[in-house]
Amino acid sequence: MLKTSLLLATAMFAASADARTISVAAGPDAQERLQAALIDAQPGDVLQLAAGRFVLSGGLSLDVAGVTVAGAGPAATVLDFTGQKGEGEGLLITSNDVLIRDLGMENPKGNGLKSKGSDGISFVNVRVEWTGGPKASNGAYGVYPVSSKHVLIDRVVVKGASDAGIYVGQSDQIVVRNSRAEGNVAGIEIENSYNADVHDNVATNNAGGILVFDLPDLPQQGGHSVRLFRNQVIANNHVNFAAPGNIVAGVPSGTGVMVMANRNVHVTDNDIRDNLGNAVMLVAYTQAFTDSNYNPLPRSIAVRGNRYAGNGAKPAFAGGAEIAAAVGGTLPPVMWDGITGYTVPGGAAVTAEGGIFVNDGPLLNLGLKTHGTPASAARPSIGAARAMATLAEPAPVVLPAAQEARAASKLAAR
Amino acid sequence: MKRFLAAAAAAWLALGASEAPAVDGARLLDETAAPKLSDYRLFVRGHVPAPGLVRYTLNTPLFSDYAEKLRYVWLPPGARATYTAKGVLDFPVGTTIVKSFAFPVDFRAPAKDLRIIETRLLVRRASGWVPLSYVWNADGSDAELKRTGARIPVSFLDSAGRRRDIDYAVPNINQCKQCHQQSGAVTPIGPTAANLNGGLDGHGRSQLLAWAQTGRLDRAPADAPRLARWDDTAAPLAARARAYLDVNCGHCHSPAGFASNSGLYLQHDEPSPAHQGILKRPVAAGRASGSAEFSIKPGDPDGSILVNRMASSEPGVMMPQFGRTVVHDEGVALLRAYVAALK
Numbered sequence: 001m002l003k004t005s006l007l008l009a010t011a012m013f014a015a016s017a018d019a020r021t022i023s024v025a026a027g028p029d030a031q032e033r034l035q036a037a038l039i040d041a042q043p044g045d046v047l048q049l050a051a052g053r054f055v056l057s058g059g060l061s062l063d064v065a066g067v068t069v070a071g072a073g074p075a076a077t078v079l080d081f082t083g084q085k086g087e088g089e090g091l092l093i094t095s096n097d098v099l100i101r102d103l104g105m106e107n108p109k110g111n112g113l114k115s116k117g118s119d120g121i122s123f124v125n126v127r128v129e130w131t132g133g134p135k136a137s138n139g140a141y142g143v144y145p146v147s148s149k150h151v152l153i154d155r156v157v158v159k160g161a162s163d164a165g166i167y168v169g170q171s172d173q174i175v176v177r178n179s180r181a182e183g184n185v186a187g188i189e190i191e192n193s194y195n196a197d198v199h200d201n202v203a204t205n206n207a208g209g210i211l212v213f214d215l216p217d218l219p220q221q222g223g224h225s226v227r228l229f230r231n232q233v234i235a236n237n238h239v240n241f242a243a244p245g246n247i248v249a250g251v252p253s254g255t256g257v258m259v260m261a262n263r264n265v266h267v268t269d270n271d272i273r274d275n276l277g278n279a280v281m282l283v284a285y286t287q288a289f290t291d292s293n294y295n296p297l298p299r300s301i302a303v304r305g306n307r308y309a310g311n312g313a314k315p316a317f318a319g320g321a322e323i324a325a326a327v328g329g330t331l332p333p334v335m336w337d338g339i340t341g342y343t344v345p346g347g348a349a350v351t352a353e354g355g356i357f358v359n360d361g362p363l364l365n366l367g368l369k370t371h372g373t374p375a376s377a378a379r380p381s382i383g384a385a386r387a388m389a390t391l392a393e394p395a396p397v398v399l400p401a402a403q404e405a406r407a408a409s410k411l412a413a414r
Numbered sequence: 415m416k417r418f419l420a421a422a423a424a425a426w427l428a429l430g431a432s433e434a435p436a437v438d439g440a441r442l443l444d445e446t447a448a449p450k451l452s453d454y455r456l457f458v459r460g461h462v463p464a465p466g467l468v469r470y471t472l473n474t475p476l477f478s479d480y481a482e483k484l485r486y487v488w489l490p491p492g493a494r495a496t497y498t499a500k501g502v503l504d505f506p507v508g509t510t511i512v513k514s515f516a517f518p519v520d521f522r523a524p525a526k527d528l529r530i531i532e533t534r535l536l537v538r539r540a541s542g543w544v545p546l547s548y549v550w551n552a553d554g555s556d557a558e559l560k561r562t563g564a565r566i567p568v569s570f571l572d573s574a575g576r577r578r579d580i581d582y583a584v585p586n587i588n589q590c591k592q593c594h595q596q597s598g599a600v601t602p603i604g605p606t607a608a609n610l611n612g613g614l615d616g617h618g619r620s621q622l623l624a625w626a627q628t629g630r631l632d633r634a635p636a637d638a639p640r641l642a643r644w645d646d647t648a649a650p651l652a653a654r655a656r657a658y659l660d661v662n663c664g665h666c667h668s669p670a671g672f673a674s675n676s677g678l679y680l681q682h683d684e685p686s687p688a689h690q691g692i693l694k695r696p697v698a699a700g701r702a703s704g705s706a707e708f709s710i711k712p713g714d715p716d717g718s719i720l721v722n723r724m725a726s727s728e729p730g731v732m733m734p735q736f737g738r739t740v741v742h743d744e745g746v747a748l749l750r751a752y753v754a755a756l757k
Contacts, residue, residue: 035586036562057565059729059736061588085565086583088735094592110730111700116672117598139730140700146675163700170675191697215697217688218677219669245703245719247695287695290688 019044026052026077031060038062038069049103051076059087059110065095068406071103074127074157081108089114089144090128096120099406106131107139112158114144120400121145122152122407130160134183136241141167142184145174147220150399152407154178162241163248164189165206168196170220175397176201185242186211186251187233192218195225197397202232207240208251209233209275214261215247216285216294224263225394228270233257235274250286252277252317261285263354264300266393271307277320278331279311282356284339284371292345296371298336300354302391308333308360323380327364332382335364342371357391437464439490442510442537451533451548451557456488456512460554461530466491467512468630470621472604473612474644474657477742478515479580480572481531482524486512487605487630495631497622499639502602503610503631509538511602515582520571531566532584533557536594536602543600545590561587581739589736597670608641608682609661616643641682644748655752656682658745662734678709678720691720692756699723702731712756721749 022045024037034054037047043066051072056079062069069091071077081090090108091100097120104127105112112128115121128142142158145151146169156179158165165181166188168174174196180203181187187203189211190196203209210233214223233256242249251258254277259265261284272279280303285296312331315324324331340352367379438455441448448454458464467486475483489495490508498504505511513534519527535546548557549564563586569579585593594600610621626634641660642653659667660682666673667680676697679689688694691709696702696719703719711717723733725746732738 032562032564039561039587058563058583061586061592063588063591084729085581086729086736086739087589088730092588092592094588108730109728110702110735116675136701138701140698140702144698146698163698167698169698215695217694218697219674243701243703244705245696245707246700247697290693 019046021046021048023048023050025050026054030054031057035060041067046070049077053078053080055080055083057083057085059084059089059092061092062098063094066097068099068101070101073102074104074125077103079103079105081106084109093118093121099124101125104129110139111141111144112139114146115148117147118145119149120403121148122403123156124407125155127157134160134238134241136162136243138162146170149173150403152399152403154407159183161185163246167191168193170218173397173399175399181206183238185240186248187236189213190226191215192221192223194223195394195397197227199229199231203236204234205238206236207238207253208255208258209236210257211251212259212262212265216289216291221294223261226262226265227394228257228267231270233270233272233275237276252315254314254316255281256311259298259301261296262298264394267303268305272311273308274310276314277312277316278335279308279333282334282336284337288372290345292347296342297339297352298356299352300391302357303334304359306360319375319378326380327382332362332364333360334358336366338365338367338369339371340369437466437488439508443508443539447546447559449559461514470605470610471615472609473641474609474661476661477738477745479582479738479740481515481517482528484514484516488512489630494629497607497631497633497635499607502606505538507538507540511536511605517568517570521573522571522575530554531568531582543602545587545594545600547584547590549584560584563589583736583739585736592672593665595672603665608639611638611640612643651752651755655748658748710753713754715750715753718753721746721753724749
């Protein structure tokens, strides 16, 4: 073990001794010069992008491990994709141990920063913005790690995404912190992912603030072990401007936190204010499905110790106004669809294992009971709580120390 | 002096004819890519293929902005490929797959006045397949290595005589790898047994058989799978459409491909209707879903995201995400017919 550590330390030292800082300036032929630098980079290199506006004609990509791409700050170094002619993202990362930091990205036609299959991917002090404000024609995701492991999103700002500002899909070991999602359809979305800590973020003026979803028919599903804590989830009342076929088009404007399917999700110590619909919504997957490996139910969900104010006055979802009227005009902080059972496609009926632990009462229960029951059959009731017990929290997500240290370091070249 | 020149010319002519220098197999295996395509001696001069290059065609090819494609495979002397029923044939180290992209001035006379734009190589080294792209110079005498991609304006008259102006995109090396990787390793896409199981240019004996008979392939079983020709109106519609999707989408949209996270798998033999896209809801399509709810909605091409993304040339919406800049009208028509016929 000691021998392995020594070898590793030597290898790391060797890498850093050879590491270079390569400067890239804005100006003519930025596309080709920047893409060439991304292709020619060696593990350990820092690509230092100077202050200025890089006017780009196509998507960029990085496939070299251990590279840092750093700008002079999210307002100073701007990757401008307004004239993008091709590719589905602004910058695509497909290698391990990559750090993207201190830069801004504007108006990518598709997604902004995407990583696919990266182990050790960090986005730090980055801004992705669609500068024309929220629009259906904006790109889908701002920051988009997918099928990745050891994901760090820290001090990221995303504005205007026509899907989710910060979207983590089918990933494992995730930290999203100190970030801001504003004016997107969904602010922050954790989907089909395992072990995520989402904390100290601000989600405001989105249609929905923070979403934790699990969907069928995907290589990684059965999302679990997600903690949402110390976030500010405020006034997420923007009209939902997603394309109608998009899964987030179903998120009602005015939603603070929404958990759909998933196991072991903890919503604690957040400030959830002024969302006109549900402050917290817990629901089963809302559509029919044919995937026999999929569990559509939210189970082992804890909602406790959050601070609420000004939520629930004007729910936008179908039947919301009637439900609100029936319960005194304002929705209580937490709404649960009450679905506890489903039928496995081609199989047997199943009842949820693991309860819904809502200490933040009162709880509005729609009483739908079985997956597939139409919302029109809701039998809403308000219960004090289902605070039978406190559900044990998942362990904190701890990213590799080297990844955290690198993300926290000041770059020598700056 | 005069005599020297004449001798040189005679020698050159001899080289250019029957005694052309052999393909430089050692140079192909060199880790450092050659700066000029001519360094490999894959072409005798200009785009005249060297002896040993075997031209082949695919039953169903990838659409690349209507480019004409000239495909060749070169095997080291004495080497042969090993048959595999599924996936790409197993080619020996040293194999080089050559694909040139060209546009005629007028597609009503496609063999005339071909302008070769780029030549892509996949070289099988001991460490695996390596992609390289070379862009031809204006006089067509040689091509230069281009690792960062390029945009090249191209004009032509299409098969209906309409003028088309396109902004042809040469891929950068990361994009080569993005399409050509399965489970992280670079691999060819086209030369599978199924896609080679047809005659050259659609005529005559199967290329599998021809390769086996000339010693380039170890065997060609009679029951080898055969991919439909996408434009063979005598073939079943579903087989043509699924062949088209396999070749144009299936390299990414597979469990081992770049788009694995979509859960949309477009190999011609994918068994699950949901993974084929039938009544499958989008995952990360974002705005590209438009108003459609499903990848494929049987009977409703307009309500099918897959069809709509094929019919777009807008980045962020269009599929494939690169490799074309214009819509393949005939491909879209095929998929529309296929979806319309689904029940």
